Amino acid sequence: MNTQFWLFYIVLAVRYVVIAGLAFLVFYVFWPEKFAGRKIQALFPKQKDYAREVGYSFFTFVVFALYGILLSSDLVRPYTEIYTQISAYGWGYFWVSVFLALVIHDAYFYWTHRLMHHPRLFKAFHLTHHKSVNPSPWASFSFSPLEALVEGGIILVIAVLIPIHPLAILAFLLFMTVYNVYGHLGYEIYPQWLVNSRLGRWLNTSTNHNMHHKFFKGNYGLYFRLWDEWLGTTHVKYEETLQQLVSDREKQIAPEKQLN
Template identity: 35%
Template sequence: MTTGIPPLDILLEKGPFIFAFDFGRYLIAASITFAIVWGLRRSSIKARKIQSREATAADMRREVLQSLQSAMVYTLGAAFLVWGTQNGIFKWFNGSFGLATDLLILVAIVIAHDAYFYWAHRTMHHPSLFKYFHRAHHRSITPTPWAAYSFAIPEAVVMFMFVPIWQFFVPTPGWVMFTWLNFQIIRNAMGHAGFEFFPRWWLSTPLTSWINTTVHHDLHHNGGFNTNYGLYFTWWDKWMGTENANYHAKFAEVVGRDGKQVEDAVAVYR
């Protein structure tokens, strides 16, 4: 027996707020990342732009429109999530378990989402599924931050489904979910930025080499279609043998360009 507000009424009542929040955080993350890249491309490290090809205005317009479509899917899904929470299907916790426990849950959701993303993403690359689920996203050969949510409707559904699966098993404080949602979109925008932000030593130390760079995902869009499926970390790609063989060399080449520019400028000056 179900109780509470019916899903359609939830959608009508809360849908505009849910949509504004979800599409708004996408716009904020993508806009800020785009602005940062715009500025860095006019700085001394401008050569860190990964591809020589430029994304067109049509590319970015398509990415924004598809992201708008994804936000609509997420709004529908969130209405179902609210209904399920009211009926005890999904676990929502309005308080706190204490800072230490809350932080452990935050770390757990990031790790779990990375695993979910890897396997869902890799599955959508199967030839029988790719056309219907993932081809729309791969129209961005030279992605921009606007591609963060640039999905076909079936892929948007797959991406959303992590949340109800997680909340079916784990009662999660609201601030933890809010933090993860914003961390997720920021990292997604960075992964599609087309510009490498991380320092040269990033892949040279075990403390950071397992954290994805922009080059890692950019290779997936251009030059490594069946490699580099991970979102936050490189663990699953390493374990499953799907990391692009040229990843480390490409990263070194991209982050080395700014140093080469300085050397060239000094040589000319002399």
């Protein structure tokens, strides 16, 4: 393994430990009682679940780091749309490219995710991730080697499809990690006003993905709910479950406001 590999690996691992670790400390170690009304599933994962999730995640970063080397190699880089001068497209497009990367990733994730749920592929590709029936933040990258190959492939797809700056790639990957940790948080932290807004209705939630882990089907999206809604794969009890969580939370917060 060369220096470049270890650089990629360390960045991936540190990003995961900091973001997932912070979420874990806040919601699972220091203040679980404070956020009890936001817990999606009442029970907590076991210590062996945390260990499994972290272990597989650190192997996933081996695969992701190899993708980083491949993307920056002379074998692949000339065939991508990666550019190095921000002035070539401007700062406006820089942020547009980050959003486009998220849209592409959302579509890629939905379809590869559904494919990995095919009975002939599920055990080899996706079963490892679904061992986290009640996921914690550490489950965000807990993939089998084959699923890690699939999940990491998005970076090649994005680099080939749209002009994108390396810093925009980093911004996309940072947002992806934060949202992935949120999706596996085990708590619903979106406020009721956002959930019920025009924008919020199309955003994926921690509740949405948690239900996917619990029931093993439906709710296949990542950032948005567009594909699930268009293709009728939203779990039938998703809206009811989400509204119950955010309504209960608002009821708990209201007395505190009155006291203040």
